[in-house]
Amino acid sequence: MSTDIMAEVIEKAKRARRAAPRLAVLSRAEKDLILRAFADALEEQKDLVIEANARDVAAAQARGISPALVDRVILTDTRIAEMAEGLRMIADLPDPVGEVIHGWRLPNGLEITKVRVPLGVVGVIYESRPNVTVDATGLCLKAGNATLLRGGSDAVNSNLALVRVLQQAGAEVGLPEGAVEIIETTDREAAAQLMRLNEYVDVLIPRGGAGLIQRVKNESTVPVIETGVGNCHVYVDASADLDRAEEIVVNAKCQRPGVCNAAETLLVHRDVAADFLPRVGKRLAELGVELRACPRSRPYLEGAKAATQEDWATEFLDLILAVKTVDDVAEAIEHIGAHGTMHSEAIVTGDLSAARRFTREIDAAVVYVNASTRFTDGGQFGFGAEIGISTQKLHARGPMGLPELTSYKYVAIGDGQVRS
């Protein structure tokens, strides 16, 4: 590894580490003031940001990357206004730090409280979307954490410009030095280095595609919160209200197909396959959805292709839906257990026992009964903001808001208690 890259990563991480204790004791008023200063500065200096962004967009186009990917990089007046609005929304949220989660008194009189505290230094490794730079920084700051960013090369100029705006605006209203740091080297080595800095970084959150997340998970010795990959299912039970089922399947697949909480596979109970599949198939076809079906489903679905084994395991993120007919709720649960990613899973049913079994046995962040998988989202859940959707079981699961960016400590107050 090049010495220069190592030196930069370590220096930034150290700066963030030094800022962490100062951030931990900021009051809500101080943090909200900084967040609003961030928002104002972004709007005031949007031309500077858009200029930097234009260089990224030109470079991306010159490299011939797809228009969809270029779109992820582009910043407009509207997008900058949205980022600023996001920061003001975070300022409006209650401060998670200092919350007494619970407390009790020991028989010897020692009074213990469990108090919410920041995590410390949060590393964020992300790909092309420059809005992550601002969103992640805002959320981490409100939760009292230092933010150590490492964005992708596609948006490097935009990210650096954004961070400079935040750093300058923050410095004027009391943001501790080192509270927001960005690693400028977009080399893979820089990310690899960051993933081994247990001494300075408390947690890493990867934001991006499955490849990035897998790499961070495999290489990082810093604790990781895994986010995002969703191979979600909707299971239509024998007792389902089929009108309701149709709306739920269409919504889960089509309302926004490119996101992690969209459905990728439809499972249908064999008793309703003949009734349900033709009608839902027609509706989906009209909406441009390509169907890939199992041998038992295919006769009911005009124009459907044969599903391959790989289709069951694929997060299409597109207008494609795999379809399988199952014998019963047990087979649905088994299929989801074998192919799901523990993100969001739904059953449509009128049967209480099927609903109870599905919610108990399905191992996923969010399990739905008679609702679309698309609700797995911090905003929809009422969290006010979201840093990502965790698909792991340690620390946080499902939509992560401000409390999920914190830890806790116990404070024990006595009058001379000793252990006998």
Add this chain to the structure above:
Amino acid sequence: MSTDIMAEVIEKAKRARRAAPRLAVLSRAEKDLILRAFADALEEQKDLVIEANARDVAAAQARGISPALVDRVILTDTRIAEMAEGLRMIADLPDPVGEVIHGWRLPNGLEITKVRVPLGVVGVIYESRPNVTVDATGLCLKAGNATLLRGGSDAVNSNLALVRVLQQAGAEVGLPEGAVEIIETTDREAAAQLMRLNEYVDVLIPRGGAGLIQRVKNESTVPVIETGVGNCHVYVDASADLDRAEEIVVNAKCQRPGVCNAAETLLVHRDVAADFLPRVGKRLAELGVELRACPRSRPYLEGAKAATQEDWATEFLDLILAVKTVDDVAEAIEHIGAHGTMHSEAIVTGDLSAARRFTREIDAAVVYVNASTRFTDGGQFGFGAEIGISTQKLHARGPMGLPELTSYKYVAIGDGQVRS
């Protein structure tokens, strides 16, 4: 890596993985029945266990390991009775699984509950104490998890005998196959392999010395809960009640010096150093404590050695105490920040503002005011049982009981809600 070792580790991990969903849906009554059967079987078959243990002890003695280490391996009637009692105590604790942590209703009528669920497969990597085999299995089972054990070579025969007793007793009362597995190879390769099995293992808990914990933390791609290392401090403030301070320091150092929540460094405010150090020094010397003091403290401590830089960072786990005089609470906080391990830290003070500052600024699992650090313990905290003391900030911090061996899922119940 040898194919045989790989094959064994993977096979055991797969068996545990398959058992996890069956364990997750066991009722409290079913789990408690198994725990009590474990306890009865241990007592009934104690001769078989003690026989296996005798082979471990003989082998350890033949290798010439220290009597203190041999003592860790030895199992007696009393120690087996204690393990059985521990299992019955776990049976008496409430079931953490199924607890509704909280719940709310969205504006669209969707009802969301956050429900406690098992983690899945918990891997435990430990050293010489065979009681970990039984304690960890009991706690994991009660929390609905499969247990995948990997003990040290010193106690291999004891561990295998214990696991066989548990497996057989469990099988008769409904314990799913694979719920308790032990990797028989004590080779380092087996542990290394286990640390990469993200597909089958949800979390790894190392139990043992600093070296083991460091190795697991560095090598594991499976999420780790770091336990145990405690370089704990007691800070005696200018306003401290010195009688109280003396009792707390003596208790924190001497009540059980070999454990992680014992104090390793005494910090004293300069204004009380001349009063406090001679008296506490005399008392500690009588109790056989070796003192290693800074230049400002040494004149007040008869017979104290000069402390080295290394002493500030050392977890002595012995009757040794480092002593430093500081200018104020700020210097105490700074010293603890530089040398502490985020375990347990205490201030003795009568001053509210010093107490508030210390509890806010010290970054540790448990921060004490006017009490001994020795209370950092699941039993003392009233948790009923403890799998270890976490010194990390992600997932769990401080004493970990049954709830810390769980995750949660969201269950969302609706009547056809779709996202607009």
